[in-house]
Amino acid sequence: xxxxxxxxxxxxxxxxxxxxxxxxxxxxxxxxxxxxxxxxxxxxxxxxxxxxxxxxxxxxxxxxxxxxxxxxxxxxxxxxxxxxxxxxxxxxxxxxxxxxxxxxxxxxxxxxxxxxxxxxxxxxxxxxxxxxxxxxxxxxxxxxxxxxxxxxxxxxxxxxxxxxxxxxxxxxxxxxxxxxxxxxxxxxxxxxxxxxxxxxxxxxxxxxxxxxxxxxxxxxxxxxxxxxxxxxxxxxxxxxxxxxxxxxxxxxxxxxxxxxxxxxxxx
Amino acid sequence: xxxxxxxxxxxxxxxxxxxxxxxxxxxxxxxxxxxxxxxxxxxxxxxxxxxxxxxxxxxxxxxxxxxxxxxxxxxxxxxxxxxxxxxxxxxxxxxxxxxxxxxxxxxxxxxxxxxxxxxxxxxxxxxxxxxxxxxxxxxxxxxxxxxxxxxxxxxxxxxxxxxxxxxxxxxxxxxxxxxxxxxxxxxxxxxxxxxxxxxxxxxxxxxxxxxxxxxxxxxxxxxxxxxxxxxxxxxxxxxxxxxxxxxxxxxxxxxxxxxxxxxxxxxxxxxxxxxxxxxxxxxxxxxxxxxxxxxxxxxxxxxxxxxxxxxxxxxxxxxxxxxxxxxxxxxxxxxxxxxxx
Numbered sequence: 125x126x127x128x129x130x131x132x133x134x135x136x137x138x139x140x141x142x143x144x145x146x147x148x149x150x151x152x153x154x155x156x157x158x159x160x161x162x163x164x165x166x167x168x169x170x171x172x173x174x175x176x177x178x179x180x181x182x183x184x185x186x187x188x189x190x191x192x193x194x195x196x197x198x199x200x201x202x203x204x205x206x207x208x209x210x211x212x213x214x215x216x217x218x219x220x221x222x223x224x225x226x227x228x229x230x231x232x233x234x235x236x237x238x239x240x241x242x243x244x245x246x247x248x249x250x251x252x253x254x255x256x257x258x259x260x261x262x263x264x265x266x267x268x269x270x271x272x273x274x275x276x277x278x279x280x281x282x283x284x285x286x287x288x289x290x291x292x293x294x295x296x297x298x299x300x301x302x303x304x305x306x307x308x309x310x311x312x313x314x315x316x317x318x319x320x321x322x323x324x325x326x327x328x329x330x331x332x333x334x335x336x337x338x339x340x341x342x343x344x345x346x347x348x349x350x351x352x353x354x355x356x357x358x359x360x361x362x363x364x365x366x367x368x369x370x371x372x373x374x375x376x377x378x379x380x381x382x383x384x385x386x387x388x389x390x391x
Numbered sequence: 392x393x394x395x396x397x398x399x400x401x402x403x404x405x406x407x408x409x410x411x412x413x414x415x416x417x418x419x420x421x422x423x424x425x426x427x428x429x430x431x432x433x434x435x436x437x438x439x440x441x442x443x444x445x446x447x448x449x450x451x452x453x454x455x456x457x458x459x460x461x462x463x464x465x466x467x468x469x470x471x472x473x474x475x476x477x478x479x480x481x482x483x484x485x486x487x488x489x490x491x492x493x494x495x496x497x498x499x500x501x502x503x504x505x506x507x508x509x510x511x512x513x514x515x516x517x518x519x520x521x522x523x524x525x526x527x528x529x530x531x532x533x534x535x536x537x538x539x540x541x542x543x544x545x546x547x548x549x550x551x552x553x554x555x556x557x558x559x560x561x562x563x564x565x566x567x568x569x570x571x572x573x574x575x576x577x578x579x580x581x582x583x584x585x586x587x588x589x590x591x592x593x594x595x596x597x598x599x600x601x602x603x604x605x606x607x608x609x610x611x612x613x614x615x616x617x618x619x620x621x622x623x624x625x626x627x628x629x630x631x632x633x634x635x636x637x638x639x640x641x642x643x644x645x646x647x648x649x650x651x652x653x654x655x656x657x658x659x660x661x662x663x664x665x666x667x668x669x670x671x672x673x674x675x676x677x678x679x680x681x682x683x684x685x686x687x688x689x690x691x692x693x694x695x696x697x698x699x700x701x702x703x704x705x706x707x708x709x710x711x712x713x714x715x716x717x718x719x720x721x722x723x724x725x726x727x728x729x730x731x732x
Contacts, residue, residue, distance in 0.1 A: 165624070169605050186426075248457045255459025339450065344416035344461045345441035355421015355444030357597070 153373065160366035177367040186352065187368065194348040197263065198331040201270035202278075205331075206324040208271070209278035210316070217286040218312075233280070235273040243273060244340040251341055261343040269341045270331040277330050278323035281387060285319030322386040325379045332372065415440045415655040418451060418462040420642065423515075425675035432662055438655045455480050455647065463650040464659065466514050466642045470556075470714045472504045481645040483509050488657040491664035499641070499681035503711055511643035512660050513681030515672055518701065518709055519557045519638040521631040522599060522618035527609040532631035533705070535565045538612045539588050546591045550602070550611035553595040555727045556712050557638060558585070561612060564636030564710075571715035573722065582726045589730060603628050616677040619698035630698040632705035639709045641681070673699075 132138060160178070164171030181187050212232050216225060235243060251265050293315070297307035335350045342351065349372065353365050413436075417424065421444035429440045443462065445451040448471045454460055456478065467475055475481045486492050486509070495508055505511045523532040528544045536542070538549045539562055551558055560570045562585050568577035593608060600617040602608040604624035618630040644663070646656050662668055669680040670688030679699045686694055693699055701709065715723065 245453075248454065252457035252459035255461065261461040339445075340454065342443065344418070344443045347444050352421070352444060354446050357421070357446060 156366055157370050157373070160363065160370040162363060162366075165363060177363040178371075181364040181367045181371075184364070186347075187349070187364075190347050190349045190352040193263070193346065194332055194350070197266050197270055197348065198328045200267045201274050201331040202324050202328040204267070204271035205274035205327040206278045206282075206320060209275050209323055209327075210282055210320055212275070212279055213282040213286050214312075217283060229283075233276040236276045240273075240334075240336040244337045247337060248340040255343070263346065265341050265343065266338060266346060266348075269337055270334065273334070273337060274327035274330050278320075278327040281323045281326065281383075282316065282319045285316055285387075289315055318386040322383045325383045325386075329376050329379050332376070413438045413655070415464070415652050415659055416462045417442050417659070418445060418455075418460070418465045419514075420444070420466060421446055423466070423642075423676055425671050428663070428668060428671040428675070431668070431671070432659065436655075436658055436662070438658060440659065452480075458649065460647075460649070461651075462647055463652045463656045464644055465647055466644050469502070469504045469639075469641050469643070469711045472511055472643060472645065473714045475645060476505075476510055480648055481510060482648045482650075484512070484646060484660075485657070489661045489664070491661045494664050494666065494669075494682050494684065496681050496683050502641070503713060505643070511645045512664060513669075514642045514644050514663070515676055515678040515680055516639060516641035517678045518615045518632070519552075519561065519612065519640065520615060520618075520633060522603050522611050522613045522621060523629055523631055524603065524606055524609045524625070524627050525629050526627040527606075532629055533634050534631065535561050535612075535633040535635050535637075537610050537631065537633075538592070539565050539584055541588070541591045541610070545610050547593055548609035549592050550594045550596055550599065550608045550613075551592055552597065552599075552612055552614075555723060556715075558612065558730075559723050559726060560638050560712050561633065561636075564638075565633070567635075570638075570710070571713050571719040571723075573716065573719050575722075578722050578726065582729065585726065585730050615698040619677055619693075619696055622698070623692065632701065632708060634705075634708060636708050636710060637705075639711050641711070 159170075161173050161175070162170055163174035163176065209232075216229050216232075219225075247269055251269070254265075255261060289312075293311055294307055297311045298304075302310065333350060334348075335354060338348050338351050339354075342348070347355065349368060353368060356362065356365055415438050417440050419442055424442050429442070433439055445454070448468050451465055451467060452471065452474065455462070455465060455475075465475075465481070472481075489512070492508065492512065495513060499513050499516070500508055502508070521532060521535065521537040523537055523545075525532065527548065528537075528542060530542055530544075537545065538551050541549050559581060562581045563570050563572060563577065566577060566580040566584060568574065568581065572578065596602075599608060599611045599613045600620040603611060603613075603618065603621040606625065606627075615630055618628060622628045622630070644660055646653070646660070650656055663672060664682055666682050666684035667688040669682035669685040673680050673685065673693060674690045677693070677699075686700075
């Protein structure tokens, strides 16, 4: 008997629209990746395969420093954001209903709603005041700013996992005289681990990509890879920027694939 | 993981020591500072320069105005220097600490934004003109009609940089007005001229150093340094100086009021005004500097480049964009918004 339930894939024009969407999404990225391997200096004429732009980018001290700085910030932001997000997710799912619970959830997710530029400008003013008062110019500002806007990205997958987890396992642990801490340590946390890792990876990727907030918060000599690349644009992009973009893209794809695998595994 | 923690720890220590002796914080446009020059400066003086990038004058102004930025020197464009000065963000220079100040070319000494160069010393300058592929169009290229009233050969093949002040400034000069005018008759002509020309344009985009080199674009309102780079790849590309008038821009080094490494900053400013060092800046960014005698140290392909050494007959036709009054700025923005629709 024919399956009569609704399916978007049987609507007229489905495959045409899907194809267009994927071409529009991926054609520019594929072009960028292809031309990062171009021998020539121009971006619109193919002159043969070469890795010279990768070598040029890799041997550039400024690129190396910016890359190390990006990774340092992203790693620290990931650790802080994931820890805070895990506690927040436990606090908003493993507690009885309380006044303002949904308000708190909404407030945690605030960076998702507020435009980056608004966060950036408010941070600029706020951080500048602290810099004047303390004289400290270090990386901590960027790490904390990144941690803050990464929290909701780590929070959402962890909260989703906690909400879908079977409470009976935790109840069983309690019935067997496990203390609340033991139950958490031996039952909840292992079950939650994939979601925590997934949230962490998402936070890492979001931190790695940020331009707007970093631009406004950075102190002297604190360019990250994305802000460095933006600064290059004034003289027209050199193909080594394509090479850096391709590496960033590859890193992002790997992390997002891991995220996908981790969140899918137990469903 | 350990390595990253170590790197972080080093990062923190490094930033705590940021105001130690022999440090200088330079806040400059991206891809604009010659690394060889910085290495030479460090070798001669022991001062380590840290460069931080910005990508627009507004970005630099916003960040510095907020305070606590930690920078010593910033390099704004001509029309922004009076703004920085009026807001008290930069300090007047002690010229006795700058013996090489005398090397500034006379034409860059009494500039509209800083008469006598008491607040700023030259970094690099350039001009906004037209780049034309002379294999496509064989007529006179020294005119803004290339993009404001394109000849038949160039219709649909012209690009215009999406820079409001450049496009409106060139159009204002073309109709015989003054840049930043408040005269509504002139402004109406500018608006009509631009809106009539727009359908004949191919694009409003950057990146002409590539697109004109490969002949994807046949003509463009653009900057001299980029057109020179296109010409080095494709000899058919030529840079025209419109006879109706064209625009100049110059980025200059200024000392911030909050600067902590003041002595180092003076040493650096004096250093870049030595002819051989100014030539290093030019060789890297492909723009002219404002220092007498630097030509001798320029790379050979720049010494005679018509894009950098403005031919005598066009010298008087170039002018800097002044700092527009708020009213003029409002008119310009209105024209630009209408054009962008």
